[in-house]
Amino acid sequence: MAAPAAPQHLTYLGAALFPGTPATRLRGGGNASGILAEWQNDVRWRAEGAMALETGARLGGYSVTGLLGTGGMGEVYRARDERLGRDVAIKVIAQALASETKELLRFEREARALAALSHPNILGIFDFGEHDGVHFAVMELLDGTTLRERLNGGALPWRTAVAIASAAARGVAAAHARGIVHRDLKPENIFLLADGGVKVLDFGLARRDPAPGAPVQPEEETLIGTAVYMAPEQILRKPADARTDVFALGVVLFEMLAGRGPFTRSTVGETIGAVLTEDPPALTPTGGAAPPALERIVRRCLAKDPEERLQSAYDLVFALGELTALPPGPARTSAWPLRVAIFLAGALVGAGAAALFLLSR
Incomplete structure (x- = not known):
């Protein structure tokens, strides 16, 4: 049976x-x-x-x-x-x-x-x-739903979106601290637990960020991914680093706020062209007026040039924490204390036996 x-x-x-x-x-x-x-x-x-x-x-x-x-x-x-x-x-x-x-x-x-x-x-x-x-x-074994399933019901209130993005960014920052770049962040790979927690899934496309000056192996730059969430350097088969994941987090945050992706088009080719050449549209969040600084944060994540983006997932966590007065501490989407500095004590990961292993698309 x-x-x-x-x-x-x-x-x-x-x-x-x-x-x-x-x-x-x-x-x-x-x-x-x-x-x-x-x-x-x-x-x-x-x-x-x-x-x-x-x-x-x-x-x-x-x-x-x-x-x-x-x-x-x-x-x-x-x-x-x-x-x-x-x-x-x-x-x-x-x-x-x-x-x-x-x-x-x-x-x-x-x-x-x-x-x-x-x-x-x-x-x-x-x-x-x-x-x-x-x-x-x-x-x-997780109990909950993916962010994609949640977004099927439409855009999220901006505070909810910021809380989810902050939690996901903390997980991504932990991977970056170990030299691991995810390279396939998207709503399907962010899991919302029934108890309010957030988990980053699917490191199937992950690679170790080479040390500065180290040669990049050609096969490591053979790309698999999802066009609408890819940074320009991914599409152009240039080396990916932590800022590549920051771009994807920016796309996900934009989609949570607006109910649509900033570069989503009717065909893959048009989507690729938009990622490479077009600026994201104006952001109009649902669920109440959002601080103007929120759009500035999203746009920094979505800069075409990696040098112009927020330089790490930690930077994104801090920026969102300062924006909302919600500190990047516990792994929840609500009920955070009111001091951003708590993050440094809780965000760094130690070596452990548990790890993420998910299948890529």
């Missing part, structure tokens, strides 16, 4: 781990037409070889109890950690992809690279391994 479907609030987690829209690689030159051709013609992610584990199936010390979701790289199950007596989410890579060295290495590299991260705004990974030919990652 196949694993039963999960309740809706948990299927959101499965959808977040395995989003349905295909991801594509960009290997063309710097011109928009070449990039678009690569984008349209090199779709790689697919659900071939999905294995549909049975209820009660065991992966090491874990027992499958339900299906959370499926996607291009495999499936996500709810499972029971028999050793520690807790419920977890298990991501299983599709067998067809497990036979491809590059995809399997990516699956493993993400888990290993992020295993040192432990932060309340990043989804944690508990375990990673292989059992009878099945490659899997074990993650914390």
Whole structure:
């Protein structure tokens, strides 16, 4: 008997781990037409070889109890950690992809690279391994919904949007402190917990930020991502750094405030052109008048030149905290104390066993 479907609030987690829209690689030159051709013609992610584990199936010390979701790289199950007596989410890579060295290495590299991260705004990974030919990652089980699902109901009040952006930026800043750039921040990869917490998901496209002066490996600049949230340097296949994630956070914040993306157009080609050449439109937040400084912050995030942006996710957290008198401290979207300086004590992450591991689009 196949694993039963999960309740809706948990299927959101499965959808977040395995989003349905295909991801594509960009290997063309710097011109928009070449990039678009690569984008349209090199779709790689697919659900071939999905294995549909049975209820009660065991992966090491874990027992499958339900299906959370499926996607291009495999499936996500709810499972029971028999050793520690807790419920977890298990991501299983599709067998067809497990036979491809590059995809399997990516699956493993993400888990290993992020295993040192432990932060309340990043989804944690508990375990990673292989059992009878099945490659899997074990993650914390979340209760809530993605920001994308929330935005399907329209724009958010500006204070709510700022609180979510601040929490997400704290998680991203923690990754940056470990030299990790996310490169695929978008509403699908931001999870809103039922208890008010915020988690950044899906570090599947993450890479380590090279040390200053270190050569950039060509394969690291083979890009996968989502056009409307990409910074210009990503589209042009230039090296990505922390400021690339700041741009994406700016796009997400704009969308939360306005109910639409600043560069969203009817086709991928038009979207790419807008990201590269057009200024964002005037921001008109819903849910009450927003401080004029909020639009200035968003526009700084969306500067085409990385040198003109806020230079780090920490900078964004501080700017938003000063704007609202809400300090960047706890990992909640409400009820923050009133001192921004608390952030320095709580935001830096130590080495830990938990880490984020999510599937990219």
